[in-house]
Amino acid sequence: MFGYYLDLAVRSLKRSPGLTALMVLAIGFGVAASMTSWSVFRAVSGDPIPWKSSKLFVPQIDNWGPQGRDAGAEPPNAMSYADATTLMRDHRAKRQSAMYQISPSIVPADASKHPINVSGHAVFGEFFPMLETPFLYGSGWSAADDANRAQVAVISGKLNQKLFGGVDSVGQNLSIEGGSYRVVGVLDDWNPQPRFYDVVNSGGFDSGSEDVFVPFLTAIQAGIPNDGNTNCNATPKESGFVGLQHSECVWIAYMAELDDAAAAKTYRDYLQGYAREQQQAGRFSWAPNNRLRNLPDWLDNQHVVPSDTKVSLLVALGLLLVCLVNTIGLLLAKFLRRSAEIGVRRALGAPRAAIYMQFLTEAGIVGAAGGVLGLLLTCTGVASVGWVMPKDIADLARLDVSLLVLTMLVAVVATMLAGLYPTYRASRVQPAWQLKSN
Amino acid sequence: MQIKPILAAMRHHKAGTVLIALQIALTLAIVCNALFIIQQRTARVSRPSGVEETDLFVIRSDWADKSDPRRIDAQMQADLIALRQLGSVQEASSTNSFPLRGTGWDNFIKLQPDQVKMTTDAAIFFADERTLAALGTRLVAGRNFTAGEIGAQQPRDALHSAQVIISKALAERLFPQGSALGKTIYVSMGRTPSTVIGITDTLQAHMTGSWANPYAYNAVLIPARLLNDYTYYLVRARPGQLAAAMRDAPKALYAQSRMRIINAKDGVMSFAQVRRRAYERDVGMAILMGIISVVLLAITAAGIVGLTSFWVGQRRKQIGVRRALGATRGDILGHFLTENLLIGIGGVLIGAVLAVGINLWMVAQFEMARLSLAYVVAGVVALLLLGQGAVLAPALRASRVSPVEATRSV
Numbered sequence: 001m002f003g004y005y006l007d008l009a010v011r012s013l014k015r016s017p018g019l020t021a022l023m024v025l026a027i028g029f030g031v032a033a034s035m036t037s038w039s040v041f042r043a044v045s046g047d048p049i050p051w052k053s054s055k056l057f058v059p060q061i062d063n064w065g066p067q068g069r070d071a072g073a074e075p076p077n078a079m080s081y082a083d084a085t086t087l088m089r090d091h092r093a094k095r096q097s098a099m100y101q102i103s104p105s106i107v108p109a110d111a112s113k114h115p116i117n118v119s120g121h122a123v124f125g126e127f128f129p130m131l132e133t134p135f136l137y138g139s140g141w142s143a144a145d146d147a148n149r150a151q152v153a154v155i156s157g158k159l160n161q162k163l164f165g166g167v168d169s170v171g172q173n174l175s176i177e178g179g180s181y182r183v184v185g186v187l188d189d190w191n192p193q194p195r196f197y198d199v200v201n202s203g204g205f206d207s208g209s210e211d212v213f214v215p216f217l218t219a220i221q222a223g224i225p226n227d228g229n230t231n232c233n234a235t236p237k238e239s240g241f242v243g244l245q246h247s248e249c250v251w252i253a254y255m256a257e258l259d260d261a262a263a264a265k266t267y268r269d270y271l272q273g274y275a276r277e278q279q280q281a282g283r284f285s286w287a288p289n290n291r292l293r294n295l296p297d298w299l300d301n302q303h304v305v306p307s308d309t310k311v312s313l314l315v316a317l318g319l320l321l322v323c324l325v326n327t328i329g330l331l332l333a334k335f336l337r338r339s340a341e342i343g344v345r346r347a348l349g350a351p352r353a354a355i356y357m358q359f360l361t362e363a364g365i366v367g368a369a370g371g372v373l374g375l376l377l378t379c380t381g382v383a384s385v386g387w388v389m390p391k392d393i394a395d396l397a398r399l400d401v402s403l404l405v406l407t408m409l410v411a412v413v414a415t416m417l418a419g420l421y422p423t424y425r426a427s428r429v430q431p432a433w434q435l436k437s438n
Numbered sequence: 439m440q441i442k443p444i445l446a447a448m449r450h451h452k453a454g455t456v457l458i459a460l461q462i463a464l465t466l467a468i469v470c471n472a473l474f475i476i477q478q479r480t481a482r483v484s485r486p487s488g489v490e491e492t493d494l495f496v497i498r499s500d501w502a503d504k505s506d507p508r509r510i511d512a513q514m515q516a517d518l519i520a521l522r523q524l525g526s527v528q529e530a531s532s533t534n535s536f537p538l539r540g541t542g543w544d545n546f547i548k549l550q551p552d553q554v555k556m557t558t559d560a561a562i563f564f565a566d567e568r569t570l571a572a573l574g575t576r577l578v579a580g581r582n583f584t585a586g587e588i589g590a591q592q593p594r595d596a597l598h599s600a601q602v603i604i605s606k607a608l609a610e611r612l613f614p615q616g617s618a619l620g621k622t623i624y625v626s627m628g629r630t631p632s633t634v635i636g637i638t639d640t641l642q643a644h645m646t647g648s649w650a651n652p653y654a655y656n657a658v659l660i661p662a663r664l665l666n667d668y669t670y671y672l673v674r675a676r677p678g679q680l681a682a683a684m685r686d687a688p689k690a691l692y693a694q695s696r697m698r699i700i701n702a703k704d705g706v707m708s709f710a711q712v713r714r715r716a717y718e719r720d721v722g723m724a725i726l727m728g729i730i731s732v733v734l735l736a737i738t739a740a741g742i743v744g745l746t747s748f749w750v751g752q753r754r755k756q757i758g759v760r761r762a763l764g765a766t767r768g769d770i771l772g773h774f775l776t777e778n779l780l781i782g783i784g785g786v787l788i789g790a791v792l793a794v795g796i797n798l799w800m801v802a803q804f805e806m807a808r809l810s811l812a813y814v815v816a817g818v819v820a821l822l823l824l825g826q827g828a829v830l831a832p833a834l835r836a837s838r839v840s841p842v843e844a845t846r847s848v
Contacts, residue, residue: 018744019744022740022741022744025737025740026737026740026741029733029737030737033730033733067554067555103667105500105501105502105503105699107502107503114502114696114699115502115503115697115698115699116699117500117502117699117701178503225594225667227667232627234627234628235596235597235626235627235628236594236596239592239594239595239596240592240594240595241594243594244594306719307803307804307805308719308723310803310804311475311723311800311804312723312726315468315471315472315726315727315730316730318464318467318468319468319730319733319734321464322461322464322465322468322734322737322738323737325457325460325461325464325741326461326737326738326740326741328457329454329457329458329461329741329744329745330741330744330745332453332454332457332745333454333744333745333747333748333749334748336748336752337748337751337752387722387725388722388723388725388726389719389722389726390718390719390722391718421453425453
């Protein structure tokens with residue numbers, strides 16, 4: 001019977017090619033616009049480390065007091081050197097790392113090559129196991145290396161390709177900011193978006209790559225300055241990078257791994273106790289005002305998903321809605337035009353269910369045709385999204401099987417939903433009326 | 439024109455009427471907001487920078503070795519001399535940042551040393567006596583820096599500048615009652631006062647995000663070379679020689695010293711490129727909203743054509759009867775046009791409320807501005823005209839139905 005309905009539907013659609021084309025076009029455009037903006041939204045709002053994000057926490061300590069606070073009484077979104085190093089020393093979480101963004105120059109051993117500038121972070125050894133970074137060769141460094149301020153480095157596979165031709169470079173030396181560092185690990189392809197471990201400095205998304213990681217304390221000792229944001233509530237008393245370390249300026253990102261709610265509670269209490277100690281010592285003249293958010297909450301708090309992306313998605317969904325209303329109207333016109341035919345079928349004994357089947361099949365075919373057009377337009381849309389969105393974000397929009405399946409599914413299901421009311425009306429046609437008037 | 443028979447006819451196809459009205463309402467709501475976004479973004483993009491943008495370009499030079507500040511200072515001065523000697527270059531100056539750069543060093547500006555909250559926020563531009571000439575920005579009051587006043591400092595040193603030049607907008611913000619010239623302000627976030635010796639014409643700051651709108655034209659020029667890990671050179675080419683100067687300048691710098699990095703991709707950028715990059719998001723968003731609006735209007739118009747055509751087909755017999763009873767072609771045409779107008783008015787009334795509602799929700803969610811009612815009015819007129827235009831073809835077809843149709847039974 002389904003084959004028969006298919007045949008009927010195709011005949012009916014062929015009878016009014018203009019109306020059919022109009023419906024297919026509307027569905028195709030509506031679905032493609034929504035799916036293209038969905039692909040962007042999905043890319044920027046995704047969880048960068050879904051298996052672990054609920055266990056990663058970002059602590060904030062209010063070292064500025066009420067004067068530096070905005071309306072929400074939110075403490076600074078980064079840490080001062082004093083707080084970050086104390087938290088590291090106390091080492092209360094399962095794993096943790098203070099980190100700051102660096103942009104050192106690397107001078108290739110080959111004197112004929114230009115020096116290059118790379119981006120990276122100064123981190124603690126626990127950074128790598130905490131974030132489960134994939135290693136191509138070697139590994140991260142140990143707590144002893146951190147403590148001894150060892151001159152070691154982890155580099156990206158890309159930098160390894162550039163400097164060492166892609167071979168295992170563990171044990172080789174590298175000239176970073178004039179100092180010699182031994183490569184202990186080479187990362188496999190790892191460039192999480194958003195760059196969740198330091199969204200304050202990356203602004204969330206960054207089309208560049210992170211090429212070098214060195215031990216935090218080594219970088220401090222070598223005077224490798226921070227490259228990211230520095231926010232101060234007062235001018236540092238001493239000058240230079242050392243002055244920054246002695247100041248209340250905030251410029252350090254921090255992440256801690258806490259396994260469960262109990263661990264988070266304990267850590268929260270610890271932060272509270274720390275702030276209270278600082279208050280007693282006279283450094284803070286205000287009550288403790290800390291935050292400890294897990295990664296998803298932190299990304300939300302820092303508005304990592306650009307509002308333009310949300311607005312685009314909403315507008316595109318609005319377009320889809322209008323296309324569907326349009327389709328309901330056109331299907332209604334199309335189905336009711338065939339009242340006579342429906343009357344004959346009903347008079348010959350077809351139950352209402354059969355009418356439903358017939359017309360929903362027809363709606364489904366329109367949806368499928370719209371879906372095919374939608375697929376083509378979505379492919380074009382995703383490929384050309386770079387024209388209207390910033391590169392950092394446009395690069396993240398990907399075409400994959402799930403997006404294509406979703407496109408098709410949305411087209412067919414939405415059109416069949418749109419067909420429900422017209423079909424209902426068609427099934428209510430009174431056979432007697434139609435037969436009499438003919 | 440009789441409204442009553444039209445209303446009676448509409449009662450016979452309620453569903454179609456409601457659907458068209460709903461479609462018009464949704465389209466109006468979305469298009470109004472989209473147009474408003476487009477207008478907001480275009481207004482941002484067309485803000486003046488206060489810079490003479492043609493023939494200007496910027497070079498970023500990163501120091502490759504971990505130089506000591508004195509060496510950087512000497513290198514910067516040598517670089518500037520080399521740049522100014524080029525035949526294609528008219529003026530060159532070093533700076534840490536420039537209008538539309540997108541990021542940079544901002545300081546709170548205070549009028550009293552003990553002030554707790556800032557008076558306002560301003561971009562800090564390190565400048566020399568040639569910076570204004572390189573930018574092509576005029577002074578509206580006071581004087582420029584002299585070569586002897588230009589010092590040097592490192593990024594994490596406190597700002598100690600006895601003299602500063604400030605932008606017009608900042609001057610007006612700080613001293614709304616009179617001239618800022620000769621007044622003392624605090625730009626260092628500390629207790630060191632600075633005297634305003636000059637006020638520039640319009641000069642845009644480096645931040646372009648919408649959160650920085652209140653400070654978009656606040657800039658302070660500090661008479662010093664900033665000895666950072668990198669520096670920017672603002673270079674003005676001789677008229678018409680921009681391409682040549684952009685080619686020559688990096689070569690001249692590398693000839694000075696190879697221990698530097700000038701990024702191949704964006705190390706040398708014309709000011710047109712700077713501008714494009716600064717407003718990429720806004721232009722993109724405007725284009726996107728434009729495309730969606732056009733598609734929406736096209737689909738709505740097509741939907742009206744489709745449904746009205748169906749109604750015309752359905753009512754051929756009635757039209758024939760009316761024609762046979764003496765209705766003119768104009769009457770039939772008028773019937774369909776009026777019918778569409780009535781549906782359209784119903785639609786735009788709902789749509790206008792929806793448009794304002796959506797905007798209010800977006801204001802709360804995405805720090806957007808309030809929709810001006812002019813947009814709603816323009817949208818209403820546009821959609822009513824669109825409806826009339828769309829219905830014209832089917833209505834004309836209806837008016838050509840012959841009175842003979844009345845006598846046919848099928």
